[in-house]
Amino acid sequence: MLTQAAHQAQKSGNLPAVTLPEVVVERPQNPEHGDYASSLPLKLARATGVNPLTIAEGMAGLIGAATEIDNIAVAPPGFINFTLKSDWLASQVDSIRQAGDAYGNIDLGQGSRVQIEFVSVNPTGPLHVGHGRGAILGSTLANMLVAGGYRVEREYYINDMGNQIDVFSRSLYARYQQCVNIDVEMPSDGYFGDYMVDLAKEIMAEEGDRFLALSESEAVPRIGQLGLDKMVKQIKEDLELVGVSFDVWFSERSLYDNGQYEKVISLLRRGGHIAEKEEANWFVSTALGEDKDNVVVRGDGSPTYFASDIAYHYNKFIERKFDRVINIWGADHQGHVSRMKTVVGALGIAPERLEVVISQLVTLRRGEELVRVSKRSGDIITLREVVEEVGADACRFFFLSRSADAQMDFDLELARKESPENPVYYVQYAHARIASILRLAQERGIDWGDGDVSLLTTEPELALIRQMMRLPEIVELSAQTLEPHHLTYYAQDLATSFHSFYKQCRVVSKDEALTRARLKLVEAAKLILAKTLHLMGMTAPEKM
RNA sequence: GCGCUUGUAGCUCAGUUGGAUAGAGCGCAGCCCUGCGGAGGCUGAGGCCGUGGGUUCGAGCCCCGCCAAGCGCGCCA
Incomplete structure (x- = not known):
């Protein structure tokens, strides 16, 4: 629309013929500025030397009427603001319900093939929290790209050869011998973590001492292979605990x-x-x-x-x-x-x-107290420990809530709290609350399938719909910038819009027609909340 | 020393690729339950956007310098 208007203005000679800059439409921060806004006139002003306000007014006049648009306004220094029609907004509730799970999916990738490789930790030790961040980042990014219309393959690259594997194998062989009280030294550059002792014991229990009969040069690679397989298996299990899985494990x-x-x-x-x-x-x-x-x-x-x-x-x-x-x-x-x-x-x-x-790096905290994450043996905090302490959902949300290139503090105490301080529960609570409303409606035998969404006209209702309609934009933004952290902010905004609506608008009431319309609305909101949570790899609980 | 990343409210962090009065959560000060889940809603205080220049109609965002923090600079991975 804007492009057309600009071209028309140029044709009629009101605007010098310059190449148009990329037309950007954005959402203004201030709701008084409408639902969408463009600063195109300001950008054109530079190239043409014409007063931006004049351009804006000229263009606004040339934009034809559309079913979605209620009002087009020009604001200084040269913005064009669009306001959506409220009945069109309301009709989106039906569109969302119809689209269901697929709402929010876009065709940015047009089916092109993208491979995303992540974690790929050397299988010489367990995953620590830093690895967890990469894992959750990658799996969420993969979800975003799928929603963005790409064909995605998730891959873990296993470093199953080379120097570190040799060291690992020799370390394990030493621990294996120590299991039966053979007095051998660990390699000085070896892996001294306790998990190596456990691994050796496990092999001793399963395989017996038969490797002792072999020469060292024969035993080391065979024990190493056994240990490596076990480590990979453990890594795989740890990742599954936080909902991370792969299509390909590449050797x-x-x-x-x-x-x-x-x-x-x-x-x-x-x-x-x-x-x-x-x-x-x-x-x-x-x-x-x-x-x-x-x-x-x-x-x-x-x-x-x-x-x-x-x-x-x-x-x-x-x-x-x-x-x-x-x-x-x-x-x-x-x-x-x-x-x-x-x-x-x-x-x-x-x-x-x-x-x-x-x-970037992750620093662990418990409230005020820093948790030392030392590389020195035994002292590392594993991903598994964190997941077991705070749960997979909280773990994912917290890792996702910061942009990847910023170092972050992970507050275990906060993540574990089941209280309003914790944003994870705030978002999930909104979903559970809706589920509860729908259960109540069902118990009362209300069928809202034919609800009339045009009854949704008040500000809290429309604000909630506007918020729901942001999902495709968030998917686009995250997929384009490879920044899934936007999801966590969106999830909170969405939950806020719902809670605020809930406070102001009674859903199940004596007004049967309005009840059915609002049930449609909250059902649509539930869909969007669930989709957002699922994109982040989190659960959308019906009850909490 | 060189390279990459970061520096925004008391704390943890966003900031839609240069736009309108810089936002959120927590914390803090208050207010709101005769109703569907109070794990909630509403209001308020709180800012030299590390710092000094520059670019332009306009800079938290772009360029240069400086300060501070993290990471990297192996015939390790």
């Missing part, structure tokens, strides 16, 4: 078994991106504007993890042909981002197709 080792590694290295070599220096093979990223080169193949011929990552991304883009690839990495990997993008570019893939979301 790093498979890249070598399937020849991806050989293929990608020779590809880089042909492109002149590999140079030999001090017996090692380097990816010469300095030639592409990076700060330094990186070793791909060590002096002893073994590949670095960077080599694996190159092969892995080659596999994602070229072999599996994803349109977009999203990686969620912890803050300690951010130095890796630009060289990864550079190498993807060197493989002839547009670097924008790789997006990396960095999930």
